[in-house]
Amino acid sequence: MGEVLTHGQMLAVQARLQPDRIGARDLERAMTFRQWNDRARRLAHALLGLGLSKGDRVAVLAYNCVEWVEIYAAAAKAGLVVVPVNFRLVGPEVRFILEDAEVAALIVQDALGGVVEEIGADLPVPPGRVVWFGAAPCPAGRRAYEDLIGRARDSEPDAAVAPADPWMLMYTSGTTGRPKGVIRSHRGAAMLSLVTEIELGIHREDAALLVMPMCHANSLYFFGAFSYCGGSTTIYSRRSFDPEHCVRVLAEGGTTFTSLVPTHYAMMLGLPAAARAQDLGRVTRLMISSAPARPDTKRAVMEMFPNSGLFELYGSTETGWVTMLHPEEQFTKLGSVGRECVGSAPIRLLDEEGREVPDGEAGELYSSNPYTFDGYWKLPEKTREAFRDAYCTVGDMARRDADGFIHLVDRKSNMIISGGENVYPSEVEALLGAHPAVRDVAVVGLPDATWGERVHAAIVLREGAALDEAGLLAWCRDRIAGYKRPRSVSFLADDEMPRTATGKNLHRTLKQRLLGPPRERC
Structure with missing residues (x-):
């Protein structure tokens, strides 16, 4: 029986099927699928040439840029594990993640080099495995990203990468405590991509604008879905969100999908009428995520994007997407985050004794799907606490209404x-x-x-x-x-x-x- 393809393998397929289609870009540089695949496999060889081997962790510290998708694809081809680091963290926080993940290499953008220098001699990565990219000259003792790619072999690595192998070690935002490393496999990423394609109805003619940070699950999971099906991905590479500029990019870039938080939508809606008067008719799908949106915000978004269906989701780094609220349900189920995504088992809402609560009562939300994470890195006790058999919780409280729609109540710890x-x-x-x-x-x-x-x-x-x-x-x-x-x-x-x-x-x-x-x- 065949297995799902890893994203590294699927990128090679897309490079063969549609070599000249733009696969990924940011606001400065674009790559066809063939160029993307070529650079990814060269980078894979370059990283292995630094002495890394299958399963080693490679941390990435960068703002939004197209290099992110090169690194993810290269790691998938080489059997390496990417550790995305939030660019808003300061030196001690970055050092904690690098030490906890036991990283073997660090790829850093020049604009964030000061964070690495702040860590200084305590940097738990050998100098020869710190890879530098960006416009600024590569510091002495570091490896230049483009030089590594330029000198590496242009062939698919022969690493034996299995679907069950880890691909990502993603640290949670730490809203309730110290960040924990979330292990996600190639199989889980592929299954989440397929479910996303089904839920949103996306295909290879679609184009995504990813505004959220590429170190965050939201953009990474949507990037995975679009690259897996052969759609085009644009990374919004401005260092801060500019609502007027974003509206122009949506109007002029051929975007059919984007995912934003309510604050982003509110900022765009607050623009003068002239700035909002763009042709946004190509945008057919919008996602509200990471926080609930007010009803007046939803109505205004629908008016601004007349041809777009508005989706809302609930999920987490650990579980991927858990529920989805579809466009036709937005105002009949206000306040709900929808029902279970395709392929998921029925959600369980449990009381302190582990008993199912009746409809209308709050219980801790447990979900089970084929792409849930594989556990917390080096935290077996926390992993056991997160699971009841095949069901996983991140501590959110919710209630179910008579129609089966889920309404979030709050985090248990809040x-x-x-x-x-x-x-x-x-x-x-x-x-x-x-x-x-x-x-x-x-x-x-x-x-x-x-x-x-x-x-x-x-x-x-x-x-x-x-x-x-x-x-x-x-x-x-x-x-x-x-x-x-x-x-x-x-x-x-x-x-x-x-x-x-x-x-x-x-x-x-x-x-x-x-x-x-x-x-x-x-």
């Missing part, structure tokens, strides 16, 4: 217990986010002498809006149960709200900032 009552921040955030003056909100629990914890709201106001604590609390009074209402409010500038690279609010970091240094607490 739950606030106030006066003995369970309060889920996402429920309070959904209410506060509906206030016309509120642009963004994060709700956390702070210590309270009377209630144990009190509900605290951190608010970012819309530009030009005016709102104070008393006004917000009064607005809440008739809209949510008393024990769920905020008892205190702080107002932040947009850049003061701690967020991950993908726009998720970091509740743990926010809470630490609000509490202040340990010596100030009492």
Whole structure:
């Protein structure tokens, strides 16, 4: 019986089937499938020539650029494991990942070379295995990326790469603790790509614009799906999101699909009418991911992209896609993240004793699909905690309605217990986010002498809006149960709200900032 092809093998197939079609590009450089495959196999030979062998980890520290897809394909061909490092991390955080993953080589973009220099002598990678790319000259003792590719053999490596072998070691964003390495196999990546193609109806004539960081699961998983089926991928390689520029790229680049977080959509919708007046008719599929979107945002997006279906998904680095909400369900199932994706077993919602909860009640969400991760790197106990037989959890709480649609409640670890009552921040955030003056909100629990914890709201106001604590609390009074209402409010500038690279609010970091240094607490 045949097996699924790895992405390295599938790239070779696409190079044969459609050699002159643009396979991948960023905003500066484009590659046909043939060019992409040629550079990937040369890079594979170059990395093996540095003394690496099958299973070795190769870390990548870079902004969005087309080199990402060359490296992923090269690793797939050579049997190496890619460790994507978030470019927003500072030296000690990067060093932790490099040490924890026991990396054998590091590929770094020149613009982030300062992070490597900050680590200095503590860099746990031999100097001869630090590969440098970008416009700046390669520092002494480092290897130049283009030189390695230029001197390497132009043939497919003879590495025996099996579908069950690991391809990615992806560190979680750490919203609730220290990052953990998530092991994902070639088979899991291929199966997730196929399911994505089915759910979105994509094929080789489609073209994706990937705006989210290429070190993050969202862009990597969509890149995998488009490259696997022979579609074209454009990586949005600006270092910060420019809504007006992004609209132009969507209008002029032949894009049929993109995935954005609600903040991105809100920024585009906030542009002057003239800047939004672009021909966006070729865009036929839009994804909202990583955070829930307000109903008014969804309606405005549909008006801006008249020919596009709007999808919404729930998933994680560990599980891949778990549920999908399709365009025809957007307003009949507001607040839902949809139902199970194709090929998934029915979701289980369990209480603390592991019993299924009735419809309408909150339980911890467990999913089972053919592309779930293979475990946490060097953390067998955490891996066991994440699984019940073939079912996996990342600690999210959800409820199922009578039609089988899943409604996220919150992360189990974010739950606030106030006066003995369970309060889920996402429920309070959904209410506060509906206030016309509120642009963004994060709700956390702070210590309270009377209630144990009190509900605290951190608010970012819309530009030009005016709102104070008393006004917000009064607005809440008739809209949510008393024990769920905020008892205190702080107002932040947009850049003061701690967020991950993908726009998720970091509740743990926010809470630490609000509490202040340990010596100030009492």
